Amino acid sequence: MTQRGVLAVGLGVTLGWLALHAQVAVQPRTKQGKEEPPRPKATLRVDTDLVLVPVAVSDPRNRPVTGLEREHFKLYDDKVEQTVTHFSMDDEPVSVGMVFDVSGSMGSKLRMARLAAAEFFKTSNVEDEFFLVTFNDQVKLTVGLTRDVHEIQNQLTFAQSKGRTALLDAIMMSMHEMKKSKKNRKALVIISDGGDNSSRYSEHEVRNMVRENDVLIYAIGVYEQGGGRGRTVEEAAGPGLLGDMAEQTGGRHFPAEASELPDIAAKIGVELRNRYVLGYSPTDKQRDGRYHKVDIKIIAPRNMPKLTPHWRTGYFAPTE
Numbered sequence: 001m002t003q004r005g006v007l008a009v010g011l012g013v014t015l016g017w018l019a020l021h022a023q024v025a026v027q028p029r030t031k032q033g034k035e036e037p038p039r040p041k042a043t044l045r046v047d048t049d050l051v052l053v054p055v056a057v058s059d060p061r062n063r064p065v066t067g068l069e070r071e072h073f074k075l076y077d078d079k080v081e082q083t084v085t086h087f088s089m090d091d092e093p094v095s096v097g098m099v100f101d102v103s104g105s106m107g108s109k110l111r112m113a114r115l116a117a118a119e120f121f122k123t124s125n126v127e128d129e130f131f132l133v134t135f136n137d138q139v140k141l142t143v144g145l146t147r148d149v150h151e152i153q154n155q156l157t158f159a160q161s162k163g164r165t166a167l168l169d170a171i172m173m174s175m176h177e178m179k180k181s182k183k184n185r186k187a188l189v190i191i192s193d194g195g196d197n198s199s200r201y202s203e204h205e206v207r208n209m210v211r212e213n214d215v216l217i218y219a220i221g222v223y224e225q226g227g228g229r230g231r232t233v234e235e236a237a238g239p240g241l242l243g244d245m246a247e248q249t250g251g252r253h254f255p256a257e258a259s260e261l262p263d264i265a266a267k268i269g270v271e272l273r274n275r276y277v278l279g280y281s282p283t284d285k286q287r288d289g290r291y292h293k294v295d296i297k298i299i300a301p302r303n304m305p306k307l308t309p310h311w312r313t314g315y316f317a318p319t320e
Contacts, residue, residue: 049281049282049285049318050085050086050279050280050281051077051279051280051281051282051294051315052086052277052278052279053075053277053278053279053280053294053296053311053312054216054250054275054276054277054311054312055073055250055275055276055277055278055296055309055310055311056250056252056271056272056274056275056276056309056310056311057276057298057307057308057309057310058271058307058308058310059304059305059307059308060305060306062254062267063267064267064270064271064274065307066089066274068276068298068301068307069087070084070087070278071299072298072299072300072301073087073276073278073296073297073298073299073309074296074297074298074299075278075280075294075295075296076294076295076296076297077280077282077283077284077292077293077294078284078292078293079293079295080283080284082280082281082282082283083280083281084278084279084280085279085280085281086277086278086279086280087276087277087278087279088276088277089274089275089276089277090277091125091273091274092183092184092185093125093127093128093129093183093185094125094128094129094183094185094186094187094272094273095128095129095130095145095178095181095183095185095186095187096128096129096130096131096186096187096188096189096272097130097131097132097133097174097177097178097187097188097189097215098117098120098130098131098132098133098152098188098189098191099133099135099170099171099174099188099189099190099191099192100113100117100132100133100134100135100156100159100191100192101113101134101135101136101165101167101170101190101191101192101193101222102134102135102136102159102160102161102162102163103135103136103137103161103162103163103164103165103193104136104161104162104163104164105161105165105193106161106192106193106222107161108258109193109222109258110159110160110161112222112258112259112261112262113191113222113258113261114153114156114157114159115261115262116191116220116261116262116264116265117152117153117156117191117265118153118262119261119262119263119265119266119269120189120265120266120268120269121149121152121153121269122266122269123266123269123270123272123273124149124269125273126147127147128147129145129146129147129181129183130143130145130146130147130149130152131143131144131145131146131152131174131177132152132155132156133170133173133174133177134155134159134170135165135166135167135169135170136161136162136163136164136165136166136198137163137164137165137166137198138163138166139166139169139170139173141173141177142155143155144177144180145177145180145181163198164197164198165192165193165195165196165197165198166196166198166199166200167190167192167194167195167196167199167241168196168199168201168202168203168205168206169198169199169200169201170190171188171190171206171209171210171217171245172201172205172206172209174188175188175209175210175213175215178213178215185216185272186214186215186216187215187216187217187218187251187272188215188216188217188218189218189219189220189265189268190217190218190219190220190242190245191220191222191261191265192219192220192221192222192242193221193222193223194219194221194239194241194242195241196241203241206245207244207245207248210245210248210249211248212316215249216249216250216251216272216312217245217246217248217249217251218246218251218252218253218254218268218272219242219243219245219246219251219252219253219254220253220254220256220261220264220265220268221239221242221243221253221254221255221256222256222258222261223255223256223257223258239253239255247313248312248313249312250310250311250312250313251310252268252271252310254268278296286317287317287318287319288317288319289316289317289318289319290316290317291314291315291316291317292314292315292316292317293313293314294311294312294313294314294315296309296311297309
């Protein structure tokens with residue numbers, strides 16, 4: 001190979017590794033349609049390996065925190081502190097897949113789930129793009145990539161709850177659909193009561209796809225007021241599944257009662273567009289394909305409460 005390649009993404013919504021002679025690709029189970037040639041991305045190019053870590057920061061009330069500086073972050077690669085050499089915060093256009101649960105267990109929660117989607121779209125910018133995947137025991141790409149949020153909201157208006165829950169299949173389809181986007185920042189927003197009882201893909205397959213792709217996941221776990229004895233099987237299993245999927249990508253899982261959905265969706269929309277990007281050259285530069293764990297700590301400015309960072313928890317080193 002005679003030219004330098006780029007592994008993953010920079011300044012996107014997931015962890016990026018800019019490296020020489022390396023590129024990661026996840027092969028789908030079924031053959032996909034022909035993809036357009038990639039368009040140049042707004043990435044940092046350097047002569048040495050560089051890891052870019054997008055980070056969201058929230059306060060004790062789950063509100064996004066902006067205005068921090070480089071010295072407020074400490075970053076560790078496999079427990080070894082690294083020097084942050086690049087620091088930025090950009091509000092660039094995003095590509096978002098709305099993954100919407102219309103299974104039978106959503107029943108009485110469907111109206112508030114629609115309102116949550118509407119609140120999220122209110123935070124959108126003119127250059128953002130979206131698609132809609134709805135699922136019960138069947139998964140459907142209801143609206144392909146578009147800038148017309150009204151088309152998606154119209155489809156949600158007529159959605160009816162029935163059937164079982166194929167959440168894992170919905171995430172997998174959304175990951176493949178997201179490959180069509182040329183945006184640097186990509187995210188899925190899942191609105192569901194969680195769990196899965198109807199997918200053909202396994203948790204292991206979906207976890208691998210989530211772990212290796214450059215897509216941030218935010219999940220809103222929808223629960224009836226009071227929870228407990230009235231919760232369905234899907235709801236009981238939901239928090240663990242949704243939380244794990246979101247955490248791996250640097251996103252978040254918000255367990256919520258139905259009445260809280262609109263406010264949480266609006267917060268996600270703001271946080272998605274306000275993420276810091278920390279860049280560093282790892283002290284361990286071995287090209288062994290090994291998974292590296294990334295940790296971040298916040299040194300809060302004086303008179304500020306405890307702040308919580310959210311980031312993709314690791315990356316795979318390139319191989320020669």
